[in-house]
Amino acid sequence: MITKEIVHFNKIDEFALNLSKTISNSQFIGLKGEMGAGKTTLTRHLIQKLLKNDNLVVTSPTFTLINVYDDNPPIVHADFFRLESYDDLVYSGIEEYIFNSDYIVIAEWYDKIKFKIPKNSLVISMNIISEFEREISIESIF
Numbered sequence: 001m002i003t004k005e006i007v008h009f010n011k012i013d014e015f016a017l018n019l020s021k022t023i024s025n026s027q028f029i030g031l032k033g034e035m036g037a038g039k040t041t042l043t044r045h046l047i048q049k050l051l052k053n054d055n056l057v058v059t060s061p062t063f064t065l066i067n068v069y070d071d072n073p074p075i076v077h078a079d080f081f082r083l084e085s086y087d088d089l090v091y092s093g094i095e096e097y098i099f100n101s102d103y104i105v106i107a108e109w110y111d112k113i114k115f116k117i118p119k120n121s122l123v124i125s126m127n128i129i130s131e132f133e134r135e136i137s138i139e140s141i142f
C-alpha cells in the first residue's frame with residue numbers, strides 16, 4: 001500500500017499525529033529523502049505525538065547514530081547518514097532494538113542498511129516540492 005500527499009510545513013504536526021495512530025509497537029519506520037527533505041522534522045513531531053509530549057526535545061542523532069527514548073512506547077531514533085561500516089552498525093546497538101518487539105525504531109537514511117530492514121516496516125519517502133512543501137509517500141512492507 002502506498003499513500004502519497006503534499007504536506008505543508010504548517011500541517012506537519014497534524015500529519016505526524018495521524019501517522020502516530022497507525023504505528024504499532026515493534027514497527028520499523030525507515031525514512032528516505034535528500035538532505036533537508038524533512039526527515040528529522042517529521043521524526044521530531046512523530047516522537048512527540050507517540051510520547052504525547054509536544055515539548056520534548058528531539059534532535060538528530062547524526063553523530064551518535066541512535067537516540068533511545070526509554071518511554072512509553074519505547075522509541076529509538078536512528079540516523080545512518082554517517083554510517084561507514086557494518087562495525088559502526090553493530091557498535092551503535094541498533095540491532096538489539098530492531099529485533100526487540102517492544103521498540104519502535106525510526107531510522108533516517110535507513111536505505112544504507114536496507115538489506116537489514118525487518119518485516120512489518122513502513123517506508124516514508126520525502127521529496128522537496130517548494131520551500132515549505134514536501135511530497136510524502138508512505139509504503140507498508142510486510
Ligand SMILES: Nc1ncnc2c1ncn2[C@@H]1O[C@H](COP(=O)(O)OP(=O)(O)OP(=O)(O)O)[C@@H](O)[C@H]1O
Binds near residue numbers: 008010035108
Ligand atoms: N513541509 C515540511 N516538512 C518538513 N520540513 C519542512 C517542511 N517545509 C519546510 N521544512 C524545513 O525543512 C528543513 C528540513 O530539515 P531536516 O533536518 O528535518 O531535514 P532532514 O531530511 O532530516 O535532513 P538530513 O538528511 O540532513 O538529516 C527544516 O528546516 C524544516 O523547517
Ligand SMILES: [Mg+2]
Binds near residue numbers: 039040041060079108
Ligand atoms: Mg535529519
